[in-house]
Amino acid sequence: MVGFLRANCKDGNVVNIEDLVYATFTNIISNVLISRDLFGEGESNYEKVIGFLKMVIEKVISVNLSDVFPVFKRVDFWSQGRAMGIYREIQMIWDDIIKERRGGDGAINPTTPQDFFDVLSGHGFPDDQISILLTACIKETLRLHIPGPFSLPRQATETCKVNNFTIPKDSIVLVNAWAIQTDPNIWEDGTSFKPERFINSKIDFKGAHFDFIPFGAGQRMCPGSNAAIKGVQLVVASLVHYFDWSLPNGEDFSKLDLSDRFGTTLKKDKPLCLVPRVREKYVAG
Numbered sequence: 001m002v003g004f005l006r007a008n009c010k011d012g013n014v015v016n017i018e019d020l021v022y023a024t025f026t027n028i029i030s031n032v033l034i035s036r037d038l039f040g041e042g043e044s045n046y047e048k049v050i051g052f053l054k055m056v057i058e059k060v061i062s063v064n065l066s067d068v069f070p071v072f073k074r075v076d077f078w079s080q081g082r083a084m085g086i087y088r089e090i091q092m093i094w095d096d097i098i099k100e101r102r103g104g105d106g107a108i109n110p111t112t113p114q115d116f117f118d119v120l121s122g123h124g125f126p127d128d129q130i131s132i133l134l135t136a137c138i139k140e141t142l143r144l145h146i147p148g149p150f151s152l153p154r155q156a157t158e159t160c161k162v163n164n165f166t167i168p169k170d171s172i173v174l175v176n177a178w179a180i181q182t183d184p185n186i187w188e189d190g191t192s193f194k195p196e197r198f199i200n201s202k203i204d205f206k207g208a209h210f211d212f213i214p215f216g217a218g219q220r221m222c223p224g225s226n227a228a229i230k231g232v233q234l235v236v237a238s239l240v241h242y243f244d245w246s247l248p249n250g251e252d253f254s255k256l257d258l259s260d261r262f263g264t265t266l267k268k269d270k271p272l273c274l275v276p277r278v279r280e281k282y283v284a285g
């Protein structure tokens with residue numbers, strides 16, 4: 001990511017941060033799974049890969065006819081066909097990876113923990129204070145702009161009562177985590193970005209504080225939460241450490257439109273486009 005920016009930030013080029021960070025995280029996960037980048041540096045395959053990933057995610061999470069009308073379960077051929085289509089496409093990707101591995105052409109270039117340490121220790125961060133501040137900012141972003149506002153759907157295995165509501169057996173239940181995380185009865189000035197609320201606070205994202213559940217809670221909470229937080233810390237710290245950032249045409253940061261849009265996940269309505277400039281001390285090296 002840093003290498004790509006360094007090579008492409010001459011002449012005040014504007015960078016779409018959404019695409020950059022998406023590609024970086026996809027590469028981190030693909031390196032864990034298959035020891036290679038899914039997005040190449042030349043970005044020639046960007047549209048193809050992103051199109052495929054978006055298609056799979058959309059298809060997997062969109063509602064089936066039989067989710068809404070369980071009576072159609074046996075005859076919902078459309079959903080069954082869709083599931084088989086996704087299965088076949090994923091199968092083809094695995095086939096290619098297995099073939100490449102068998103060929104053993106030495107083209108795989110794994111990212112090792114050493115690479116991460118080189119980035120961090122080689123340039124003298126994180127400092128304790130920076131790390132606390134950074135974590136507070138990440139937590140506050142996950143509170144105010146929670147990526148999964150409804151978490152994942154649950155199904156009631158038996159009829160039960162929650163407060164005064166009766167939830168009939170087999171109902172699909174969605175938890176509005178976005179509403180909980182911005183509830184004015186729980187969070188003081190809950191719609192403002194105030195990272196300092198997480199400094200000297202025990203509130204964490206591990207599922208023990210039900211006011212703050214960006215990764216869900218209970219048995220099915222996100223198993224990737226620690227990897228995700230470490231990844232976000234690394235990416236944000238690297239972006240801030242190596243580059244100075246400004247808005248195109250010298251616009252003022254206070255005018256930035258921060259509204260959200262709900263699609264597959266909650267994300268910024270307008271992608272963040274910024275102009276990076278390599279910091280003075282890294283220009284040469």
Ligand code: HEM
Nearest residue numbers: 147148151152214215216217220221222223224225227228
């Ligand atoms: C900021 C990044 C992430 C956020 C906000 C997030 C959030 C969530 C949420 C809210 C759930 C549903 C939990 C529930 O229903 O209680 C979930 C499930 C899951 N997440 Fe994440 N996640 C993130 C990153 C990751 C990563 C990096 C991985 C894998 C490396 C991952 C793997 C999973 C899996 C496998 C599940 C399903 C768990 C199950 O159903 O048992 N997530 N995630």
